[in-house]
Amino acid sequence: MNIETLYIVALGMISLGLVLAFIRLVRGPSLPDRVVAIDLVVALAIGIIASYAILFDQPAFLDVAIIIALISFLGTIAFAYYIERRV
Amino acid sequence: MLHEWIVAMVMLLGAGFMLIASIGLLRMPDLFLRMSATSKAATLGAGLVMLAAALYFGESGITLRVLAIIVFLLLTVPVAAHMIGRAAYFDGVPLWKGTLIDDLRGHYRTSDHQLVRDAESSEEFAIPEGEEGDDFLN
Numbered sequence: 001m002n003i004e005t006l007y008i009v010a011l012g013m014i015s016l017g018l019v020l021a022f023i024r025l026v027r028g029p030s031l032p033d034r035v036v037a038i039d040l041v042v043a044l045a046i047g048i049i050a051s052y053a054i055l056f057d058q059p060a061f062l063d064v065a066i067i068i069a070l071i072s073f074l075g076t077i078a079f080a081y082y083i084e085r086r087v
Numbered sequence: 088m089l090h091e092w093i094v095a096m097v098m099l100l101g102a103g104f105m106l107i108a109s110i111g112l113l114r115m116p117d118l119f120l121r122m123s124a125t126s127k128a129a130t131l132g133a134g135l136v137m138l139a140a141a142l143y144f145g146e147s148g149i150t151l152r153v154l155a156i157i158v159f160l161l162l163t164v165p166v167a168a169h170m171i172g173r174a175a176y177f178d179g180v181p182l183w184k185g186t187l188i189d190d191l192r193g194h195y196r197t198s199d200h201q202l203v204r205d206a207e208s209s210e211e212f213a214i215p216e217g218e219e220g221d222d223f224l225n
Contacts, residue, residue, distance in 0.1 A: 003091045003092070003095055006095035006098070006099060007095060007098065009099065009102075010095070010098045010099050010101075010102040010136075011102075013099075013102040013103065013105070013106045014102050014105050014106070014136075016106060016109070017102075017105045017106045017108065017109030017110075018109070020106075020109035020110060020112065020113045021109050021112055021113075023113055024112050024113050024121075030118065030175070030178070030180050031178070032118050032171055032174065032175035032178065032180055033118055033121065033180075035171055036112065036118065036121055036122055036125060036171060037112060039125065039126075039129075039167065039168075039171075040108060040109065040112055040125045040129050043105070043108075043125075043129035043130065043132070043133045043160075043164075044105055044109070044129070044133075046133045046136075046137070046156070046160075047101060047102065047105050047132060047133050047136040050133075050136040050137050050139065050140045051098060051102070051136060051139075053140055054094065054098065054139060054140055054143045059140075059144050059146075059149050062137075062140060062149065062152055062153065062156070063152070065137070065156055066152065066155065066156055066159075069156055069159055069160060069163070070159070073163040073166075073167055076167040076170065076171060077166075077167060077170055079171070079174075080167070080170035080171050080173070080174040081170075081174075083171075083174035083175065083177075083178050084173070084174040084177055084178070084200070086178075
């Protein structure tokens with residue numbers, strides 16, 4: 001079996017997880033549920049970037065993962081402040 | 088050859104953990120159980136996939152970058168999950184109907200969101216219970 005098939009299977013598993021996270025993002029039911037879903041989407045995006053870097057042998061893509069991790073943390077903290085203050 | 092198989096196995100393990108986190112997010116009955124499923128499993132999954140990248144490239148610069156991402160994830164994901172959980176509790180997100188104990192009930196003052204050991208008046212500490220799916224409407 002070709003080794004690249006396994007890489008593509010891993011990418012497919014992460015993509016399936018992305019679909020499930022988007023279902024929760026649409027269904028809600030409350031705002032914190034959606035924020036948690038976005039958090040998971042970002043973690044899955046980091047996994048997809050790392051898998052893509054392996055599959056196409058491009059280590060430069062890993063820098064994008066660093067930036068996405070940084071921005072997602074700031075976004076989650078901002079959402080938490082918003083949810084706590086809006087009551 | 089063996090090296091590539093190890094990379095593929097670590098990557099598949101990480102992808103499996105991420106898939107489990109997504110299934111937990113979709114299937115768990117309330118917000119706090121969903122968070123307990125996603126925050127741990129997704130961090131472990133992302134860390135394993137990044138570790139696979141470090142093993143695949145095998146250069147010290149890339150390994151250092153991957154370690155920085157993993158340490159950063161391990162530091163920030165629990166903090167973010169705690170912030171969201173605390174904010175959601177004040178927001179009155181409904182608990183699962185099978186919940187037995189809510190240790191925080193009556194211990195958070197609603198005026199300034201401080202934790203108090205002994206609750207005195209019950210109105211001052213009552214967090215309004217939200218309905219299922221109450222945002223976007225009010």
